[in-house]
Amino acid sequence: MDKYFVTTPIYYSNATPHIGHAYATTIADALARFHRLKGMEVFFLTGTADHGQKIERKAQEQGISPQELTDENVQKFKDLYSKLEITNDFFIRNSDQENHWPGAQALWNKLVEAGDIYKDSYEGLYCVGCETFKTEKDLDEDGLCSDHNTAPEKVVEENYFFRLSKYTGKVREVIETDTIDIYPKSRKNELLSFIDSGLEDISFSRPKEKVGWAIPVPDDPSHNMYVWCEELSNYITAIGYGRDEKSFKKWWPADVHIVGKDILRFHAIIWPAMLMSAGLPLPKAILSTGLIISGGKKMSKTLGNVISPFEMIERYGEEATRYLLLRHVHPFEDTDVTWERLDEWYTAGLVNGIGNLASRIMKLAEQYLDAPVVRPEPTSFVQEYSDAFNNFEFNHAADYVWKKIQELDERIAEEEPFKVVKEDAERGKEMITGLVEDLYIVGRLLKPFMTHTSDVIKKAVLENKKPENLFPRLS
Ligand code: MSP
Numbered sequence: 001m002d003k004y005f006v007t008t009p010i011y012y013s014n015a016t017p018h019i020g021h022a023y024a025t026t027i028a029d030a031l032a033r034f035h036r037l038k039g040m041e042v043f044f045l046t047g048t049a050d051h052g053q054k055i056e057r058k059a060q061e062q063g064i065s066p067q068e069l070t071d072e073n074v075q076k077f078k079d080l081y082s083k084l085e086i087t088n089d090f091f092i093r094n095s096d097q098e099n100h101w102p103g104a105q106a107l108w109n110k111l112v113e114a115g116d117i118y119k120d121s122y123e124g125l126y127c128v129g130c131e132t133f134k135t136e137k138d139l140d141e142d143g144l145c146s147d148h149n150t151a152p153e154k155v156v157e158e159n160y161f162f163r164l165s166k167y168t169g170k171v172r173e174v175i176e177t178d179t180i181d182i183y184p185k186s187r188k189n190e191l192l193s194f195i196d197s198g199l200e201d202i203s204f205s206r207p208k209e210k211v212g213w214a215i216p217v218p219d220d221p222s223h224n225m226y227v228w229c230e231e232l233s234n235y236i237t238a239i240g241y242g243r244d245e246k247s248f249k250k251w252w253p254a255d256v257h258i259v260g261k262d263i264l265r266f267h268a269i270i271w272p273a274m275l276m277s278a279g280l281p282l283p284k285a286i287l288s289t290g291l292i293i294s295g296g297k298k299m300s301k302t303l304g305n306v307i308s309p310f311e312m313i314e315r316y317g318e319e320a321t322r323y324l325l326l327r328h329v330h331p332f333e334d335t336d337v338t339w340e341r342l343d344e345w346y347t348a349g350l351v352n353g354i355g356n357l358a359s360r361i362m363k364l365a366e367q368y369l370d371a372p373v374v375r376p377e378p379t380s381f382v383q384e385y386s387d388a389f390n391n392f393e394f395n396h397a398a399d400y401v402w403k404k405i406q407e408l409d410e411r412i413a414e415e416e417p418f419k420v421v422k423e424d425a426e427r428g429k430e431m432i433t434g435l436v437e438d439l440y441i442v443g444r445l446l447k448p449f450m451t452h453t454s455d456v457i458k459k460a461v462l463e464n465k466k467p468e469n470l471f472p473r474l475s
Helices: 019-037 053-062 066-083 101-113 165-176 185-196 227-231 245-251 261-277 309-316 318-328 339-368 383-390 394-415 417-423 425-446 451-463
Strands: 003-012 041-049 090-093 117-127 132-134 153-162 181-183 205-207 220-225 256-260 285-289 292-294
Touching: 003 019, 003 245, 019 041, 019 066, 019 256, 019 285, 019 292, 019 309, 019 318, 019 383, 041 066, 053 066, 066 090, 066 309, 101 117, 101 227, 101 261, 153 220, 153 261, 165 185, 165 261, 181 185, 185 261, 220 227, 227 261, 256 261, 261 285, 309 318, 309 339, 318 339, 318 394, 318 451, 339 394, 339 417, 339 425, 339 451, 383 394, 394 417, 394 425, 417 425, 425 451
Parallel strands: 003 041, 003 256, 041 090, 181 285, 256 285
Antiparallel strands: 117 132, 117 153, 153 205, 205 220
């Protein structure tokens, strides 16, 4: 059986999940569901990054341990996923000493064996917000991190380094030749010019007294692995690297890593170099998504424009939240999301769209058909819809379904089966049967987006009954 392995980033568990986390996990879920429906064996991985200075400091401020802080937040991620009916096969935490640490350390040893780890003294600028070292060109004119608006900390210490520079040519080649397919293509060119500006060796460890909440470097207890070096390895440790070789061989390489555009470089440059150093196969594709902003600005507590996925669920319901994310957030570009727009999208696509159509058609069916319309289950998906999924254009896959919904609405308006059936019962029934058949197809196409709605529509058809009110009007 063909296999499909899809991953999300492991999200920092220093806070509760935000809309960006909900988005990446929901598109990964839609991909997983789509491939399962095609009959493939799927492994869908998500999880959290619990280590690092940011989390350590926040826990300290709150007077609790980093373990307690991350446990609390991880529970919120899990609550969110259960509401959104996320079907991940595993949830990896990089603080998981049983499942993650052995593989992270085994990978480190492989890099050492390849001669790609060395110790050196380091003088640099560290942004705790990003959990990365910064170079001058990463900072704005005031010397601040442009993502966090804070001055990075000066760091002078001994670190282990990874010979990233050695892999410059090879990494360039895998990107250039689409050995790792970068989506969207425009970011492939950005990566190539970044590589051409020169890759430097990078720090892979921090002294234990600076970062205590992390994984120890094998054979050197005075150093801990630096977050990115061991966070990236979650993609292989979760499926068994370093503890279950058979499972690892079965699932690796990943078919796609889903990441935000801000962390594409880590995934498209550092991660492939690490894998090459360890002699492991490379992921097949990386999807780099745009960011969700609100009212033209980055979401922030200070601006008061944060839209939380929990609030979305409260206002629109779980299924509608999935719909809004999958159809209206652009997979590649930044998307401006405000409550006004969400309300409009909800009403147009759900209340007046699928909700209204399903109830109109099934009301006619219930009234005029003597028995349920039985239809053989289709075995494949139409090309346009499949292509959209294969190109990670979730919005287009949904557009395809909503085009069908609109066509059905128009057909009802033009053919007026509710009138015809009163004058010519046979012809009217034929028309209604045709509408029910097409509604059933719409229901099936909805499955990766809105599983419950899809089931309700199918059930309504099989029982020949008007369904419950699917999407209530907003008050
Ligand atoms: N821990 C690292 C990832 C390690 S993966 C080996 C990390 N975590 S994060 O929680 O800060 O970010 C996780 C993801 O959320 C990133 O892909 C990032 O792009 C995404 N988003 C953060 N803010 C976002 C929006 N406002 N909109 C969409 N996605 C956003 O980075």
